[in-house]
Amino acid sequence: MAHFNELLAALTPLHLLLMVVGVAAGTILGAIPGLTATMAIAVLVPLTFSMDPATALLLMGAIYTGAVYGGAYSAILLNTPGTPSAIATTFDGFPMAKRGDGDLAITIACLSSVFGGLVGAAVLLFLAPPLANVALAFGPVEYFWLAIFGLTLISAISSGQLLKGLIGASFGLLLSCVGVAPISGMPRFTFGSTTLLGGIDVVSGLIGLYCIPVLIDLVARPERHLELQEASRGFRLPEAIRLCVSGIVNLIRSSLIGAFVGILPGAGGSISGLVSYSEARRASKTPERFGQGEPRGIQASESANNATVGGGMIPTLVLGIPGTPPDAVILGALLVQGIQPGPAMFSGSGTIVYTFIYGLFVATLLMLPIGLLIGRYAFKSIVTFPKAVLVPIVAFMTIIGTFAIRNSVSDVIVMIVLGVIGWFLDRLGFKPSPIVLGLILGPIAEQGFVQGWMIGGATGDPLSIFLSGPLAICIVILILLSLFYPLVAGMLRRRNAGGPKHG
């Protein structure tokens, strides 16, 4: 085995202890809506200056890994993604919790996260320098098409309610335009108010649209939030393992999608989870079960978002270009330490980087016992807490969490207003996910389009650039497939059924 010393370096008692603490702290922080991996790492940065770079990286990686997994708890138990990465986990996680399988859902999320995390770390270990070029191949045009592809997922996440899904996404796109425009720098749709100047932050939108309606419903309805089970059923580990073994193809596919999306600097865990979810649904023989509490939905989302951790490290460490927002903080911390990321990190005496990668494997494995234990506790507390305690605590956390994103009261106001709007929309059948999807993808599409148009304009032909290059064409084909697949599949089925008559 190459880099045996680095593996040993990752396993010193100090490193193990820091990783246990990091994973546990990350998991808990990630579970609280608003407290994201980015913030958890940023808070920790000053602490890492007194450490040597490898130790600092290990600790930050452990927190990151834990936080991405922790987002699943609130997604499953409260229908509120704790971090944007866990949006797709709500789709089947909450229905499972509603029918009394919340404990199983959390164990599945833990197993899937560990699996995805390991795949992501393996991709980072073996393929980092060659795959870093993927990050560079994605230009404005490719991001524009990627965002459009992302928007086609609306059909996957609003089954039977396509029109409402589209209206919701348009609302989300509109919301994403508020604030100082990303390209022109001009303030728009702010109506002269400084509250709207910073735009609508994705995380505050997330908390408002998902969590506030849940809280209002909790108060408005007499029944318990989740059914209390009579006897403890433990972790339900054997059951979860069986489900993961039978869904192994789904896990592998989702992890690879997650790692790949992580490499793209303009896309993160939220997009990788959503893409994997819709691919899992497309590949399934029983797509109608998705959204009703299908364990494979959780597997797809959770394995993908944890694979994004390793994937995102690839451009960060090889090119010095952060793959995801938390990576930007890690990169900043490295630069303050005087460490320059680059291909040189991987060649010769790549001590720091390989210690870190092995550490990422170890941290991911540590997530199994730590995640199961904390998950058990989170499940028990949410299920057994009386509503009168649960609602104020969650409400308090949403406000603290929203404020903490940018230390801004404006974000809290935006969150509450969106929450109330979201509750009314929910009653009318508009789900939060298409709105949030629009909010996330709007800026990516807008920037990609304007930049592509300007670059194309420099050569005198602003349009043809959008179809130049194999990558752009590939994504366009994916979009067409995604849009017309249900139609074509239906036609094929009908043709096959009616085949003999024509034959």
Place this chain on the structure above:
Amino acid sequence: MQTQTSITKIGLSAAAIIVAALAGGNAWAASASNYPSKPVHYVIPFGPGGESDITARLQQPFFEKMTGQNTVIEYKSGGGGAVGWAQLNSMKGDGYTIMGTNLPHIIVKPLMGNVGFKTADITNVYMFEYTPDAIVVPKDSPFKTLEDFITYAKKNPGRLTMSGSGTGTANQLANVRFDNLTGTTTTYIPFKGTGAAYTALRGGQVKAEWGYSTVAANHPGEVRLLALATKKRMDIFPNVPTFKEKGLDMVGGTYRGIGVPKSTPEPIRQKLSDLIGKINANPKFKHEMDKRGFVLLNVPYGKMDAFMKQKEAYYKQLANKAGLTK
């Protein structure tokens, strides 16, 4: 009923504790002689990990060693810094809340629309650094020198694409100035931040980048600087000419300073200015800044008005040429 009242009580006492904690510091503050006597909140109006964060992190240990007090770095991002600056004057002016300020941002943003603050609303106490503008090309670019670059730009008006960070930024204004001085037309493509502009350069989506000295310092061996907007050559890039050497009057970049709320008393402003000046004078700090591509600058509180006046005139004229002003 009983449980409900006790819960309310818990809630109320929790709120009381928070209020007390927030208000706690006020009583024993606001005296310049023993300033700082408690941790100073250093607000960065951008997200974590950027250059404003990095320079603040580099100042942090020196501030602590000198004063015995911590600086607590906080982020209030949004609107390209506008959200933070718009709130600066509503913060407590006791010297324990300070905020990073950036040029040309605080001059150009208010020209572009209602961003919640005017340039005059920002009280700068010190400008401690600038990150010089630079033309960056990939290491395998056909442009070996600035002359190559200008010759190509003249032959192919509009076709030379350059990425840069945002609109109304140092990058874009440098581009306007450069085009004006050389009589060329290049196409500036704004990206969201220096990282994204660099990615576009490395990915070959643009031919060159309006970047900074730090781009080359952070990615050694990957890129070539054609020229730097410094007065004289930088020690870490002895082979990179300045624009001045090439006959182009371009010195500047993104300036970083520290601002305070308007209500901050004069003696504290002065004391803070002295402290930041002392950090700048420390050779160890200079070494840390130099090797990362930052150029130290010393504009203390007493000279701030003259400095800002000159910069305002300079950037206003460029912003007009760029068509940014309403």
